[in-house]
Amino acid sequence: MEKLINLWQFIKPKIRYIFLIMIAISIYNYYNLSKNTAYLLLYLVNILLFILSFLLFEKSNLDDGSIKFFIMCILCSAFIFVTVKSNFYYFMLMDDLFDIKNKDKRKILIFIHFSSFIVSLLIMYSVIKRIALLDSIISILLLILYYCIALLILFIIHKYKDERDKLKLLNSKLIEYSFKEKDFAISSERDRISQELHDSLGHLLMALSMNVKYVKSKVSKEKDVDYHEIEQIEDLVQESIKTLRGTVYSLRKLNGNFNLKEELNKVIGKFDNLNMVSILFDYDDEIENCSVNIKNILIATIKEAITNSVKHGNSSQIHISISLEHYTLKLAIEDNGSGCSNIVKSNGLNGISNRFKSAGGNVTFSSKKQKGFKIVATIEGSASVD
Structure with missing residues (x-):
């Protein structure tokens, strides 16, 4: 299902214009057969559909400012449906209607699409074909049934797409949350280690430094004590304190290198x-x-x-x-x-x-x-x- 949907999304814009070209060819053939200048008007309608299709599906947002375009597309394609019996583009618009996110607008446009379909059928059978309504009722009901089946199929497909998109959105939010949670966990653990080093080892070194100074002051007058060795111990303790402070600062500032x-x-x-x-x-x-x-x-x-x-x-x-x-x-x-x-x-x-x-x-x-x-x-x- 996923591959078919992606394939349809890829070829849909191309098929749209192929259908419009097919309609133009049908109009040309009808004109050659009947030599009726009314079909020249259909050419203009078909050109209008090309322009509307480009503006609507290439340049506009389906939810913003394009509803009038959609209605015009539906009416123009319904007009062609009545005259040259080409309903490819008309039913293709039905699929486009489901891409509208606003449910209220979508329902209104589906109603307009369905209503114009019914009106088109009535005009085609009663006015163009001149068939009595009672004689054509079965054909009309059958076409309405086909319409409803197509509508149901598209509803199921787009319902699947909506649920898929919701799931993808939820999963992406979960992954995004996991990224933030990991960064927070690393930062918290780094801060914990640096604080622990500062609180425990740092205090011990400071206490040791104070004791060395105390011993140094006590033995400064003793002649038989190697005063130079005590100074070396003091220097070593001071260097350890300096190194510890640098390590704590680095832990708080950096995550460290990684691949x-x-x-x-x-x-x-x-x-x-x-x-x-x-x-x-x-x-x-x-x-x-x-x-x-x-x-x-x-x-x-x-x-x-x-x-x-x-x-x-x-x-x-x-x-x-x-x-x-x-x-x-x-x-x-x-x-x-x-x-x-x-x-x-x-x-x-x-x-x-x-x-x-x-x-x-x-x-x-x-x-x-x-x-x-x-x-x-x-x-x-x-x-x-x-």
């Missing part, structure tokens, strides 16, 4: 295990020479990009590429999701930009509706390498 490729494979594995999205990963091993700060920026960006792609883009495939050439690091992340015609930067995208800017890099975001989303980030200069 970026292994960490990213763990992230990818979380999504692969749930069959949420297929992730293609190209990696330059030279990246391991980058600083811990750069690695943290990369892994945080990739986590954010994957979760956004699944949650908002509904993508089935993501390609991640990390390379390092001539001291320039490049990260490219591209998906095949729904994309958008206008990018509105969320907190996540702003976070990605700020991370790279803090390291002297830059980020570009690009997207087109139904053409996926792409992130390209670069950091130039040897400062990114240890």
